[in-house]
Amino acid sequence: MDAVEIDRAMRLEDRNWWHRERRALLARRLRRLGTPGRAVDLGAAGGGNTRVLVDHGWQALAVDCSEAAVDHARSRGVEAMWGDIRNLPLPSDEFDLVVAFDVLEHIDDDAAAATEINRLLRSGGTALIAVPCDMRLWSASDVALGRERRYTRDSLSMLLLDAGLTIERMWSWNVLLRPALRWRGRKAACRGLEEPSPLVNGVLGAVVWSERILPVGRLPGISLMAEARSH
Structure with missing residues (x-):
């Protein structure tokens, strides 16, 4: 993406139901982690x-x-740097938490990326991972977004375990919208740059919000979430 597209994507992200609910999910996990660190x-x-x-x-x-993304983050007051997740210019054993939301599916060598995540973490540190799941949901949207793959619980588990991480919890997200994604030509709930109408944005957000209280995390969804620990 160029700088214009990055700016447009970030403005949409601030309002979009999918990003809003995922930020809320992250906030809930952070509250459970306790004392903040690096x-x-x-x-x-x-x-x-x-x-x-x-x-x-x-x-x-x-x-x-993306240099454009880094520049945009800095313009919003965020400390940011360029880096290749397969070989990051960061010290080992320095971080208490690594967040990698919708990253691994874009990496050709996702094993190297997962190993880097573990390398960055201190002993006992936490990795929070999100990936799209199930190749049966593969569509032109995945291609347009530059994804290499979708994951199953088994393939994500193997990836993280082989990297030296211990899986604490794995659950599905965007479960209730999975049928709509398949029924509407795999376009209804994809992450893209299109902005839904305020009504649709509100309805979709309400559906995903309901997963906070419904016991649906073990059912098939659109995304897989994992919380893992470094030894």
């Missing part, structure tokens, strides 16, 4: 999730492979 947000784009970290008291660094 965090790095990988694939941070314009730093929306990084700002959630900062708001919850974390000393947070945004990392992205």
